Amino acid sequence: MSKRSFGWAELIIGLLLIFLGIFTLARPEGMLTGVIVIYGIIAVILGISDIVLYVKLEKFTGFGPMMSLISGILSVMCGIMLIANPNVGKWALTIMMPVWFIAHCISGLAHLGTIRLMTNNFCYYFSLILNILGLILGIMMIASPALSFLTIHMISYIAAAYLILFGVESVVAAFAKRHFFR
Numbered sequence: 001m002s003k004r005s006f007g008w009a010e011l012i013i014g015l016l017l018i019f020l021g022i023f024t025l026a027r028p029e030g031m032l033t034g035v036i037v038i039y040g041i042i043a044v045i046l047g048i049s050d051i052v053l054y055v056k057l058e059k060f061t062g063f064g065p066m067m068s069l070i071s072g073i074l075s076v077m078c079g080i081m082l083i084a085n086p087n088v089g090k091w092a093l094t095i096m097m098p099v100w101f102i103a104h105c106i107s108g109l110a111h112l113g114t115i116r117l118m119t120n121n122f123c124y125y126f127s128l129i130l131n132i133l134g135l136i137l138g139i140m141m142i143a144s145p146a147l148s149f150l151t152i153h154m155i156s157y158i159a160a161a162y163l164i165l166f167g168v169e170s171v172v173a174a175f176a177k178r179h180f181f182r
Contacts, residue, residue: 007174009049014170016042021164028156036089040082043100047075050107071107075100097159101138105131119176126172130165137162 020038050072057065078096082089108131116124137158 007170007176009045009174010170011174013042013045013049014167014172014174017163017167017170019167021160021162021167024156024160024163028160036082036086039097040079040089043075043079043082045079046104047072047077047079050075050104053111067103067107067110071103074103095142098138098141101134101162102142105134105138109135115173119173123169123172123176127169130162130169134162134166 016038020042050068052072054065054069054072057068078100081096108127112124112128112131115127
């Protein structure tokens with residue numbers, strides 16, 4: 001009996017991220033009002049999936065599983081904050097979104113070994129480049145929160161492109177899991 005698996009969570013999250021990135025590109029000024037709640041929902045989903053990954057990998061020791069737990073907790077906290085009060089989310093977005101980007105990208109970099117084992121070289125290098133770019137974007141946004149709030153229009157385009165690429169990575173990962181478990 002062969003075990004078949006498909007990454008439905010990755011596929012759904014990837015499609016939502018692609019949709020969110022396209023919507024952000026189309027209406028960057030609407031990002032701060034209506035889309036904050038969607039960002040919060042996605043952050044909660046990603047945080048829960050990082051915590052589940054920690055639970056699956058808790059028997060292993062090291063940096064990867066612990067970063068997955070920390071990233072998951074930060075993602076869930078950021079998501080709940082954005083869902084609870086979108087007006088506070090407008091201000092907190094300039095600080096918490098970069099922290100989330102940084103934590104999630106560090107978690108992604110910590111899991112590159114697993115990605116290399118489970119997928120092909122393209123997925124590995126794509127994930128490596130995407131996580132490094134996300135880390136740089138997060139550091140740039142956290143280094144100048146006043147500038148990032150004033151120029152949120154430009155940063156929303158950068159974040160939209162990042163979200164589309166991150167969504168594409170999740171969709172590719174969903175199909176790569178299916179191929180790996182055949």
